[in-house]
Amino acid sequence: MNPALQDDDLLDDFSLEMTGKDVPGLEAARDSIPPGTRINITFLAGEDTATRLTAARAVKRLGFVPVPHISARRLPSRPALEEFLAGLAADGTAENVFVVGGDPARPEGPYEDALAVLRTGLLRQHGVRHVGITGYPEGHPGIAERTLWSALTEKAAAIGAERFGGDVITQFGFDVDPVLVWLEALRARGVHLPVRIGVPGPAGVRRLLGYATRFGVGTSASVARKYGFSLTNLMGTTGPDRFLRTLAERYDPARHGTVKVHFYTFGGLRATAEWITGFRHAATAGTRA
DSSP: OOTTOOTTGGGTTOEEEEOTTOHHHHHHHGGGSOTTOEEEEOOOTTOOHHHHHHHHHHHHHTTSEEEEEEEGGGOOOHHHHHHHHHHHHHHTOOSEEEEEOOSOSSOSSSOOSHHHHHTTSHHHHTTOOEEEEEEOTTOBTTBOHHHHHHHHHHHHHHHHHTTOEEEEEEOOOSOHHHHHHHHHHHHHTTOOSOEEEEEEOSEEHHHHHHHHHHHTOOOOHHHHHHHTOOTTOTTOEEOSHHHHHHHHHHOOHHHHOSEEEEEEOTTOHHHHHHHHHHHHHHHHHHHHO
């Protein structure tokens, strides 16, 4: 085990993800989540501004740090972006945001990508102080690798130029190897922002594979075995136990920089929070033994 990072140390300051409709789930899970935990609020199609603002207020009210998403390609206009940011500012929930390009094949408004939003100057005007951006250790099904790297380095530069705090949140995967290779490549390109490695919370195998297909995450039989599930048994459930243990064993701060963990909960906030508590207790017990 790398003495710099124990299993439970890896989960210090973890973050979670929810949708605007997951407020009841967050209320049910609140006692299982450490106060001050960063909770990202997605920017999905079909959820309006009011729903997103209500979710951010709920996260703050329950004692957590709201990190509202801004999906560049889903914004129909500059006034729509200003309206959302003004709403966050009025509620005291604008300090942390996560800016992503988004899924639409064609932008619904003037913003082609996250960098275009960063360059508007509107984030600083509305009280944003910390900006999260995306990373793709296993690539993106619709974006060339060269373009991904160019976009990431330009966004990191924009965050630095605006003197924002920032971090990179990666898409989830099942294999530690490409994550570590990607981290080294990121640092070699001069990007030293903290990275939150995306992992799926405990979920059904079939559901996980559905999300993996959607986001272009590679899942071979050998990778599945390393992660801890079988492609021939889709009725089971799995958590990121093996992934996190392997990451803790192989993580080297000199090569990989500051690393934290971000959980994609797929609506299972309470299940994820309880899994984290159990994992940390088991890790602590193992260390003492």
